[in-house]
Amino acid sequence: MRIGELSKATDVPVPTIKYYLREGLLPAGELTSPNQASYGEAHVRRLRLIRALIELAQVPVAQVKEILESLDSDTEPLHEQIGRAHRALTPTRRLNATDEARTAATAQVTDLITTRGWKVDPEAPALATLIDTIAALHTLGQPALAAHLDTYADAVERFTALEIEAVTANPTRDQLAESVVIGTILGETLISSLRLLAQESISADRWTSG
């Protein structure tokens, strides 16, 4: 199909498609004449993935590019691909907490990971974020949430087992890699919006009639 048809099939404007082509997010079409290229189903699929990452998960373009390059690599281990999706998702900002709170948070998280036997890179950005968050809860005088860390981790393990099951339902390596990336990123949005709805509902029950 031509670029206009690709635009219609995906609801992405032609100038945006041209931008993705220039930035290397979308592979070039097959040249059918010096001025014209033809696009296929793979382009439709890739464009939808790009839009989901940018619009829904709000991943910056530079990181979308990195994720897609990783997806297109035949040699990069799947574990590395997941790592890239993770880095695109994890905020790297740090919060000032008291030293005491940070030391206690580090001990609590280390204990959690050891007890559960999780295999985690000590440099994983999510590890720093988790420690920061717990330290912040203590610094802000809200230790109760942090105290439930283990129960949180229980529920999270159930999610994750589900997600791995859903992802491995796909047979080919290409599909598997794509599901891992989509699952990591859109699964986040799924859980977060469910949580807000459940909170709203419980909050309505508890606090509107009072």
Added chain:
Amino acid sequence: MRIGELSKATDVPVPTIKYYLREGLLPAGELTSPNQASYGEAHVRRLRLIRALIELAQVPVAQVKEILESLDSDTEPLHEQIGRAHRALTPTRRLNATDEARTAATAQVTDLITTRGWKVDPEAPALATLIDTIAALHTLGQPALAAHLDTYADAVERFTALEIEAVTANPTRDQLAESVVIGTILGETLISSLRLLAQESISADRWTSG
């Protein structure tokens, strides 16, 4: 204490404190002379909350202000305060999905909410985000994750019950409101980083030796 001491106690630079004062995020100190104000423990506490919202949860300044105004209102119902924190957290961007996928997603989510008896405002931004996310999973050819929606919701209900329990451990209304806001926003970061760590661990088990 003076502004310099407040800066030292919270590790927030004096110019940043002055910016928060000008923007109305932080209440003015008590004037002790025409050029000098004195700050107390309430300022320390409020500054830490502001930094957590901005640095860790990445809430925009305009929305931090809205949340804090809501916190300082004696009359706004707690349910409304939670609603404000939610709106600050929920991305409002929308994703193009096929009409068919969106119709199916709307039906699935409506069914979920009815079955669980959740009381949710039909205009809640998290509702639109959830429907969009499920439609996107279908459009991207990843129905398996969306199919597990009910199991996700089960685990999320467990989180939420925990969070409500943690929050109601605080006695006064002021403390309650503050915990709700902190819990809603930092709880999100807590769950998200735990999920990434659990995924990394399972991924390391499954795919690094292959």
